[in-house]
Each structure stands twice: as C-alpha cells, then as structure tokens.
Amino acid sequence: MLNPTIITQLQAIVGETRVKTDADSLKTWGCDWTKHYTPSASAIVFPATTEEVQAIVKLANQENIVLVPSGGRTGLSAGAVAANNEVVISFDRMNKIVQFYPADRMVKVQAGVVTEQLQQFADEQGLYYPVDFASAGSSQIGGNIGTNAGGIKVIKYGMTRAWVLGLTVVTGKGDILHLNKGMMKNATGYDLRHLFIGAEGTLGFVTEAEIKLERKPRDLRVLVLGTPDFDSVMKILSAFQAKLDLTAFEFFSDLAVQCVTASGDVQRAFPEATPFYALLEFEALSPAIEEQAMQVFEQCMEEGWVINGVMSQNETQAQNLWRLREDISETIAKYTPYKNDISVLITHVPAFIADIDAIVQENYPDFDIVWFGHIGDGNLHLNILKPANLTKDEFFGKCQVVNKKVFETVQKYNGSISAEHGVGMTKKPYLDYSRSPEEIAYLQAIKLAFDPNNIINRGKIFDVK
Amino acid sequence: MLNPTIITQLQAIVGETRVKTDADSLKTWGCDWTKHYTPSASAIVFPATTEEVQAIVKLANQENIVLVPSGGRTGLSAGAVAANNEVVISFDRMNKIVQFYPADRMVKVQAGVVTEQLQQFADEQGLYYPVDFASAGSSQIGGNIGTNAGGIKVIKYGMTRAWVLGLTVVTGKGDILHLNKGMMKNATGYDLRHLFIGAEGTLGFVTEAEIKLERKPRDLRVLVLGTPDFDSVMKILSAFQAKLDLTAFEFFSDLAVQCVTASGDVQRAFPEATPFYALLEFEALSPAIEEQAMQVFEQCMEEGWVINGVMSQNETQAQNLWRLREDISETIAKYTPYKNDISVLITHVPAFIADIDAIVQENYPDFDIVWFGHIGDGNLHLNILKPANLTKDEFFGKCQVVNKKVFETVQKYNGSISAEHGVGMTKKPYLDYSRSPEEIAYLQAIKLAFDPNNIINRGKIFDVK
Structure with missing residues (x-):
C-alpha cells in the first residue's frame, strides 16, 4: 500500500482523477502480455506532459518509490509488469x-x-x-x-x-x-x-x-512457397536475395499452418501440405522485376527447393497469404505455447535448428514444436506446445529444463536469447548466455549513471547491487 | 619523453620493431588532416591483435600513460592528434x-x-x-x-x-x-x-x-541542375523525393564550381553559370523510373526552379559530373578555408543559410563563402576562404569570431555543430552549443565507467574532471 500522502502528491502533479488505485486498474495497468507474474502495482498514474513525468520522477527519488513504465502492455518479457508494489506510469494520455x-x-x-x-x-x-x-x-x-x-x-x-x-x-x-x-x-x-x-x-x-x-511501398507481391525441408528455405532466401530487394522473408512449419487453418477463416496457399513454407514479399516496381521473381521461382522449382508455390495477383490475395504467417501467434495461443524469441547469424540457422530439434526430441519426444520467424534476419520464434495431458505448471517446469539447453545452444552459436522481445524479468536469469560478465558490469554502471537510486523499472534486464 | 622502461615493455608486447620514436614517425602518426595542433607524440605503437591492444591498455593504466588511437589520419577535428606526449596506437598493421x-x-x-x-x-x-x-x-x-x-x-x-x-x-x-x-x-x-x-x-x-x-546499385544516373537561388534547391529536393528513391542529393554554389574548374581538369556541366547547383543520383532500375525523373526535371524547369540541367548518359559522364562535387574540398584547399560541418533539420536549412550569409556579410564583407553539402540530410559544409591580404593567423582569428555567431545560429535552429567530422579538440570548446550541460554530465559519467583513469584519448570531445 502506498502512503496516502504520496497519492496526494501524485494527484497534485497530474490531477486528482489521474491517479488510480482501484483493484481493476491495478490489475489492468500492472501487467503486459506475459502471464508468469502476478501484477501487484500500488498506483497507476497518467501524466500528460514531459514536465509531469519529471515531477513524478523527482518525487520518486525523494520518497524512494519505484516506477514502472507502461505503454500498450503488449510486451512478452514482463518488462512493463509491476509485480512488487511499484507505481505504474502509463503513457495512455500522452497520445498526441x-x-x-x-x-x-x-x-x-x-x-x-x-x-x-x-x-x-x-x-x-x-x-x-x-x-x-x-x-x-x-x-x-x-x-x-x-x-x-x-x-x-x-x-x-x-x-x-x-x-x-x-x-x-x-x-x-x-x-x-x-x-x-x-x-x-x-x-x-x-x-x-x-x-x-x-x-x-x-x-x-x-x-x-x-x-x-x-x-510508401508500391505494388507489393507476396509469394508463399512450399519446401521439402528447412535447408531449402535458406537456399530460397539466398536465390531471391541475389536478384531482388525483398521487403519480407518469413518462414513457418506445416504445424503452424495446421493451427492457422483449423479455425476455417484462412485457407492454405495450395492444397498439398509441405514440411516448411517461405513467405516472401517484394515491390514489383516494374514488369521486369516481376519477371525476375518468376525466373527465380522457376529456378527454385527446378532445383527441388520448392515443391509448390503461389504469387499474389492482387492486394486481397496478398493479405490472405500474409495471414498464414500473421495469425500464427494468436491461433497457437490455446495450446499455451512456451515461447522463445532467439536469433543467430543466418549462416548458423540450419545447424542451430537441427540442434534444437534434436534436444527437444531427445528430452521430450511428445512435445510439438511450432517454428516460425523472420528468417531473413536470423530471428526464430521457437514455440513449444503444451501436450493436453500436462498441467500448465508441469509443462512450464519441463520447459525450464529445455530452456537451459536451448540457451546453451544459442550461446554455442554466439546468438541472442532475445531477438526482439527484450529481457524484462522473464529472460533476466539467462542474460549471461548472450552478454559477458564484463558487459553486464558496464550495463550496471550505465544504469547507475542515469538512475543512481534505481528508481526506474528496478529489477528489469539485470539487478543492480 | 617516454621512460625507456615503458618502451621496453611496449616492445615486449608488439615486437621490437613495432615501436617507433624517431622524429619523422612521431610527426607522421601524431596528427590527422587538421593543422591547428602541433603533433607531439612520445611513441608510435603498431599492435597486430586485439590481445596486444589489451596488453597495451593494461600497461597504460598501470603506468598512467595516455593513449591516442590512430587510423587513416584523415580526421578533420583533431580527434586522433597526439598533442600532449601521448603514445599513439596505430592500426596500420590490423588491416585484414x-x-x-x-x-x-x-x-x-x-x-x-x-x-x-x-x-x-x-x-x-x-x-x-x-x-x-x-x-x-x-x-x-x-x-x-x-x-x-x-x-x-x-x-x-x-x-x-x-x-x-x-x-x-x-x-x-x-x-x-x-x-x-x-x-x-x-x-x-x-x-x-x-x-x-x-x-x-x-x-x-x-x-x-x-x-x-x-x-550493388544498378544503372546509376546523375543529374546536375543549375538553379537561380538556394530556395529552388530545396524545392527540387522535395519534387524528386516525392517520385524517386534518391541515392544522393548534393548542392554547391557557383564559387565552388569556379574553384573546381579552374584547374582545367573538370568541365562545367553546362556553359552558363547559375548561382547554385543540385546534384542528384538515382537508380534507373527500369525505363519507367528514368522517364519519371525526366518528368520531374521538366516540371522543375517549368516552375523556374531549374535554369539548365544535364543527365549522365553513361558511367564516364556520371563520374565527371560527380567530380564537380567531389573535387571541391581539394581544390579550395589552397585558399586555406575555414571549415564548418554543420547540420540542421532540412525544414530549417533555407532560413539557416540566409542567417549565416547575413552574419558573414555584416562582419566580413570581404570574405568569400563556399557553400556545399549533403543537403538531402541537412548537412552543410560552410567554407570561408582566406582573403589573400590576411595572414593565416589573422584570418583564423577573425573566423573564431564568426564561429561563435555561426554556432549561436546552429543552436537557434537546434542543430549540430559537427554533422560528420566529430568534435575532437577543434569543436570541444563549442560542444555546449549542441549538447546541454546535463547531457555532457552523462557523457562524462559514461566515459569514466569505461575508462576510469582517463587513459584513452584524454581531452577529446570534452574534459573529464
């Protein structure tokens, strides 16, 4: 519980109605999309200007109150979760x-x-x-x-x-x-x-x-290509990148497609299933570029890297093809996936994926893995689906064991344990798989240079002594 | 003079012949392209590996020796000048x-x-x-x-x-x-x-x-367009950028062209002089793109923003047109120019240039200004030429006075006192025109976190207490 004097002081800064302490608000603004931590904020404050934020920070330093920033609350690493009675600073009103x-x-x-x-x-x-x-x-x-x-x-x-x-x-x-x-x-x-x-x-x-x-991009074309194996995905990337400026290159496994199409809303790109799919996008700025793309497509077919494929003929088709990739996260949510967001050099991707598959296969042969990601930049989303016969706690417990091996493999390939989701609290115990102790010491020193009282988002990314 | 024991220790790290202390070497590796400071290095060391560099830094910390990094020595802000008996670390051998x-x-x-x-x-x-x-x-x-x-x-x-x-x-x-x-x-x-x-x-x-x-970029086309005034340059930028992806957009004044063509090596783009010129480059990936460029060109002629212009028809022509811009620095060197490398938002460029012209005109009506720069990104090179009747010292003395007014104008428009040359020693006294005292305090704190003994490139950018 926050001292009532502090509430009054916060109200003096942002206005009486801009400080919320009701249970619903504390729960809503106290967390993000991660569900591992129980939100436990002590107040939610809604400043409207930089100067109001400054006044809050000065008060927090005086009174030793820890502040947590809160945006759209879509984070996936608990970087914006208030689990320790912090005061949450929401930016909902600073939306101009x-x-x-x-x-x-x-x-x-x-x-x-x-x-x-x-x-x-x-x-x-x-x-x-x-x-x-x-x-x-x-x-x-x-x-x-x-x-x-x-x-x-x-x-x-x-x-x-x-x-x-x-x-x-x-x-x-x-x-x-x-x-x-x-x-x-x-x-x-x-x-x-x-x-x-x-x-x-x-x-x-x-x-x-x-x-x-x-x-604005113009005349975007989307291709979805079915491939016999993961290595072919990499060869397709290389073949297209040599000839075209791609605006996207995504991949996903057939299990992902099964999840997305199960709802009935989205159709497969073509009837036959293949083990993996590549989704490419480029600007067809001239007929010559489109022809170039078709040539590479045919070359990939001849090489056996592509079994089947389609190219969008209009914007609606392009959007529908994108849904095969974009709807994955939402449609696998019901399987309580254990998510990892990792990155290695593109050079290392095939060996890395083979290593991880072997680890999961060896330890938990009954776990399904949904692979997808932004393969054009080495960023892989590894999602392990919860088998129906395990409780959430049992499943997450087993995932923690796999996790260590996954991160050891990331480290082996000099990769990142968090490509785009951040570290927050969920990845904090694993930071040293991607950053050396010397690096972390510099991070801590920089933190203290900007925030000597450790007032802002304490305990996120790393702890400070 | 460096203690002979230190020399021996440095030799033990990099090899006997990799430490130079002869007068010629000290002069050569002790400075960059700026000529305001007299080089005064105490030794030049040529490491071959990261580990050798580490060993040198550890020794420097033990013995309180200040180190200066040295690369190609083309710097224009004395960031790599050893003016205070420092030991210079040259990377000439780490060229793999x-x-x-x-x-x-x-x-x-x-x-x-x-x-x-x-x-x-x-x-x-x-x-x-x-x-x-x-x-x-x-x-x-x-x-x-x-x-x-x-x-x-x-x-x-x-x-x-x-x-x-x-x-x-x-x-x-x-x-x-x-x-x-x-x-x-x-x-x-x-x-x-x-x-x-x-x-x-x-x-x-x-x-x-x-x-x-x-x-690789393909089918690059270069246009040089003559304009009646500076405002037209900005309008041309805007008109072309709305239709094409430019790979370059440079500008220069006719005085710059006079300097470049005086040597006889380079021809004007077209016979008639105009007050300013824009140089554009783009990839003509298809005939449609080239046609688009011609349409914008014609529109600019109709609007009166362009008086005359040419487009390169082959690579040799493109290279020759580029020389009108690329040779400026070299050909004005004989006029001992006082160089400023400043940046403001593109939005503010016309007002900024007018202000500076007025300042120089008011204070030193006999000074010639050569304006050129990367106008597509707000970066202006302001070169004041030394009148023949002033000595170098007299001229630089007067420039210091203008300098203050130039930097006040930069500050007025929230610009940068160094767009791409860095701060080094030459801009150090003016850093606070672009960075607030609070910011500079954080810079100093970060410096001390990485270099607590202030061993590396001491006295560059800012001083540390």
Whole structure:
C-alpha cells in the first residue's frame, strides 16, 4: 500500500482523477502480455506532459518509490509488469502527434501514440512507417522504443532504432534530455538516443520521439512457397536475395499452418501440405522485376527447393497469404505455447535448428514444436506446445529444463536469447548466455549513471547491487 | 619523453620493431588532416591483435600513460592528434579482412582496413559497401566508426552506424568486449555497440568490426541542375523525393564550381553559370523510373526552379559530373578555408543559410563563402576562404569570431555543430552549443565507467574532471 500522502502528491502533479488505485486498474495497468507474474502495482498514474513525468520522477527519488513504465502492455518479457508494489506510469494520455516536418519526412510524437495511429498518420501524409508487427493495434511508440521492436519488415527497413531521429527522455535522476533533435547527421559525442532505444525503460522514461517516415511501398507481391525441408528455405532466401530487394522473408512449419487453418477463416496457399513454407514479399516496381521473381521461382522449382508455390495477383490475395504467417501467434495461443524469441547469424540457422530439434526430441519426444520467424534476419520464434495431458505448471517446469539447453545452444552459436522481445524479468536469469560478465558490469554502471537510486523499472534486464 | 622502461615493455608486447620514436614517425602518426595542433607524440605503437591492444591498455593504466588511437589520419577535428606526449596506437598493421559470411552478407574486418579496401572486397563478392567520401582511399574502418562517418550516400544508405553489426573493442579499463556479434536482431540490454560508434575512441579501441554489405546499385544516373537561388534547391529536393528513391542529393554554389574548374581538369556541366547547383543520383532500375525523373526535371524547369540541367548518359559522364562535387574540398584547399560541418533539420536549412550569409556579410564583407553539402540530410559544409591580404593567423582569428555567431545560429535552429567530422579538440570548446550541460554530465559519467583513469584519448570531445 502506498502512503496516502504520496497519492496526494501524485494527484497534485497530474490531477486528482489521474491517479488510480482501484483493484481493476491495478490489475489492468500492472501487467503486459506475459502471464508468469502476478501484477501487484500500488498506483497507476497518467501524466500528460514531459514536465509531469519529471515531477513524478523527482518525487520518486525523494520518497524512494519505484516506477514502472507502461505503454500498450503488449510486451512478452514482463518488462512493463509491476509485480512488487511499484507505481505504474502509463503513457495512455500522452497520445498526441506533436508536429509534422514534411521536408524532413519526420513526425514528432508523444510516447503513448499507438503504432497503428502512427502508421495511419504517415499514410495520410502519403508516407509510410515501416515498423509493423502483430500487436501494432495496441503497442505504443514508447514501448516499441524500449524494446527496439522489430517485426516483419526488418529485412528491408530495420528495427525501430532505424526510424528514431530524436528522443525526449526523463532520466532516472529526473533530468529532461532532448537527444539528437531529429537530425540525420550529428557527430557531437556519444549518441545517448541509441542507449535509450532497447533499454526497456530502465534508464528513464521516453516521453516524445522524432520518427522518420519513408515513401510508401508500391505494388507489393507476396509469394508463399512450399519446401521439402528447412535447408531449402535458406537456399530460397539466398536465390531471391541475389536478384531482388525483398521487403519480407518469413518462414513457418506445416504445424503452424495446421493451427492457422483449423479455425476455417484462412485457407492454405495450395492444397498439398509441405514440411516448411517461405513467405516472401517484394515491390514489383516494374514488369521486369516481376519477371525476375518468376525466373527465380522457376529456378527454385527446378532445383527441388520448392515443391509448390503461389504469387499474389492482387492486394486481397496478398493479405490472405500474409495471414498464414500473421495469425500464427494468436491461433497457437490455446495450446499455451512456451515461447522463445532467439536469433543467430543466418549462416548458423540450419545447424542451430537441427540442434534444437534434436534436444527437444531427445528430452521430450511428445512435445510439438511450432517454428516460425523472420528468417531473413536470423530471428526464430521457437514455440513449444503444451501436450493436453500436462498441467500448465508441469509443462512450464519441463520447459525450464529445455530452456537451459536451448540457451546453451544459442550461446554455442554466439546468438541472442532475445531477438526482439527484450529481457524484462522473464529472460533476466539467462542474460549471461548472450552478454559477458564484463558487459553486464558496464550495463550496471550505465544504469547507475542515469538512475543512481534505481528508481526506474528496478529489477528489469539485470539487478543492480 | 617516454621512460625507456615503458618502451621496453611496449616492445615486449608488439615486437621490437613495432615501436617507433624517431622524429619523422612521431610527426607522421601524431596528427590527422587538421593543422591547428602541433603533433607531439612520445611513441608510435603498431599492435597486430586485439590481445596486444589489451596488453597495451593494461600497461597504460598501470603506468598512467595516455593513449591516442590512430587510423587513416584523415580526421578533420583533431580527434586522433597526439598533442600532449601521448603514445599513439596505430592500426596500420590490423588491416585484414577476417571472415566473410555470404548468407548474412556480412564481413568481419580488423579496424585498420582502409575504406576503399572494404569497398573493393565487397565488389569482388558481387556486393557493395555504401559508405563513401573523399578520403575513402586512406581512412580506416576504425576511424570511420569512431566518427560515425557519413559522406555522399547517406540519404539512401545512412551513416556508418547503419552498417556496423558488431564490434570487438578494448575498453579503457582493458576489457575485451564482443558487442552484438553481427546480429540483425538482439534485444538483450543496452546496445553498447552504438555507444562506441561516434565515441571518437574515447571509451576504448575498436579492434574489429562486423560490417553489413548491400546489393550493388544498378544503372546509376546523375543529374546536375543549375538553379537561380538556394530556395529552388530545396524545392527540387522535395519534387524528386516525392517520385524517386534518391541515392544522393548534393548542392554547391557557383564559387565552388569556379574553384573546381579552374584547374582545367573538370568541365562545367553546362556553359552558363547559375548561382547554385543540385546534384542528384538515382537508380534507373527500369525505363519507367528514368522517364519519371525526366518528368520531374521538366516540371522543375517549368516552375523556374531549374535554369539548365544535364543527365549522365553513361558511367564516364556520371563520374565527371560527380567530380564537380567531389573535387571541391581539394581544390579550395589552397585558399586555406575555414571549415564548418554543420547540420540542421532540412525544414530549417533555407532560413539557416540566409542567417549565416547575413552574419558573414555584416562582419566580413570581404570574405568569400563556399557553400556545399549533403543537403538531402541537412548537412552543410560552410567554407570561408582566406582573403589573400590576411595572414593565416589573422584570418583564423577573425573566423573564431564568426564561429561563435555561426554556432549561436546552429543552436537557434537546434542543430549540430559537427554533422560528420566529430568534435575532437577543434569543436570541444563549442560542444555546449549542441549538447546541454546535463547531457555532457552523462557523457562524462559514461566515459569514466569505461575508462576510469582517463587513459584513452584524454581531452577529446570534452574534459573529464
């Protein structure tokens, strides 16, 4: 329970109705999409300006109150969960588009702007915001920046990091910093903007961001190709990338397709099942490019890497093909999947997948694995489905055992234990599989430079002594 | 003078002949392209491995020796100048391509690899390294990373930062860190890689880097357009960008063209002089794209934004047109230019240029200004030419006065006092025009976290108490 004086002080900053302590609110804003931790916030505060956030941080430092940032609450690593009586700072009210700079193709937004809202704003200006993923309808820009969100267009457009030209932040100490101020080129000392991107709110609060926009993609074509084995997926990637600028290259296994099509809403791309599928997207900017794509397709058929395939003929078909990939997460949810979001060099992907398959096969031959991911950038989503005869606790217990072996394999290939979901609390015990003890010591030192009292998002990513 | 025992210890690390103390070597490796400081190194050391660099750093910490990193020595801010008896660590021997990863389109290189060497290696693999600038024949990758080098293709390809997938560094403390290990996606805590990029060697030494490569550009066309005034340059940028993906958009004034053509080697794009010129480049991937460009060109003529223009018909012509822009720095060198490398939002460029012109006109009506730059990304090179009747010292003295007003104007428009040259020693006194006192305090704290004894490149960017 929070001291009533603190509540009064918080109300003085944001307004009486902007501090919530009812049980429903505490539960709603106290958690994200991860369900491993029980939310236990002590209050939810809704600031409207950078200055209000600063006042809250200063109060928190005085009174030793721990603050947790909260965006669209779509996180998958419990980076925004308040499990220890923290005060949650929600950015729901900071949802304004602040200013558009047409000549710079840039827009300044508040941190609480929803991804889809930004995408729509860009569209209205005849432009495009290319970071996109399944939770774009809820996730907020501030949260995307906190985890350096990736998604399905990274192969062409990069991560969130590539689109952030400037940040306004309130550090853990309570300083307001305007980082990089929207410039494309600025070589005036360490780029603190990039330190805050991916920091999961542990250095301070992102309150505003200057975001770059891009020209709209034109004439997108989607191909779904059925392959006899995983190695063929890699060969297809290589063959297409040599000739075309791909805007996406995804893969998924047939088990994923079975889950997606089970609902009846989505049709298979072609009747025959194949073990794996590649989904490619590119801009058919001219007939020559489309012809080029068809040539590579035929070459892949001849080589035996592709058994069957289709190319979208119009936008509706393109959208339907995308659903085969985009609906996976939602349709496997009922099998209580144990999710891993890992990354290795593309060079190492085939050997890595073979190793993991062998580990699961050896330890839990009755577990089903759904593989899918953004193979064009080495990012694999490994989802282990809960067998019906196990309780959730039994299943997660067994997964913890597999987990260790999975992360040992990640380490063996110099990979990442979290490609795009962040570390938060769920991956914290495993951080040393991807970062050395020396690195972690520097992370801790940087944390203390920005947040000496460890007030902001304490206990996320790593602990500080 | 360095203690002879130290020399012996350094020789024990790198080999007897790899430590130079003769006057010529001290002068050669003690400086970069800036000529404001007298080089005064105490020794030049040529390590061959990351481990040798680590051993040197550990020795330096024990013995309180200050180290200066040295790459291709093409820096323009004295970031790699040893003016205070430092020991210079040259990366000339660490010039190997370490490993190529075709599936990842990535190459691991040592820090001493020359930019052009990397460009050629990429070319041999059928790929492309897009960071390019006038000093590419000498500058080293380690130095490019230290200043986050930009150049002429930033509008499409971004800065050096966009191409660095991993770094091996030796911190000021002497730790070897492998940062990000070449991954496209990795959300496991603060991305220290981005902290080292642009740090001008003040946090530690970059010894190796994983560099991303790109497909080769195809069918590049270059347009040079003559404009009646600067505002038209901005309108041309906007008109072309709405229809085409530009790979470059540069501008320069007629005075620049006069300097370049004076030598007789390079011809004007067309006989009539116009006050300003825009140079555009794009990939003519299809006839439709080329036609699109011609339509925009005609529209710009009709609007009166373009008085005259040419488009390259073959590669030789393209290269010749590029020389109008690329040869500026070299040909104005004989006028002892006072160089500024500044950046503001594109939105603010016209007002900014008008302000600066007025300042120089008011204070020194006899000074000639050569404007040129990467206008597509807001980066302006302001070069003030020395009148023949002033000595170098008199001229630089007067420039210091203008400088303050220039930087005040940069600050007024929230710009950068160094877009791509870095801060080093030459811009250090002006850092607070672009970074707030609070920001600088965080920079200092980060510096001390990585280099508590202030051993590495002391006195560059900022001082540490």
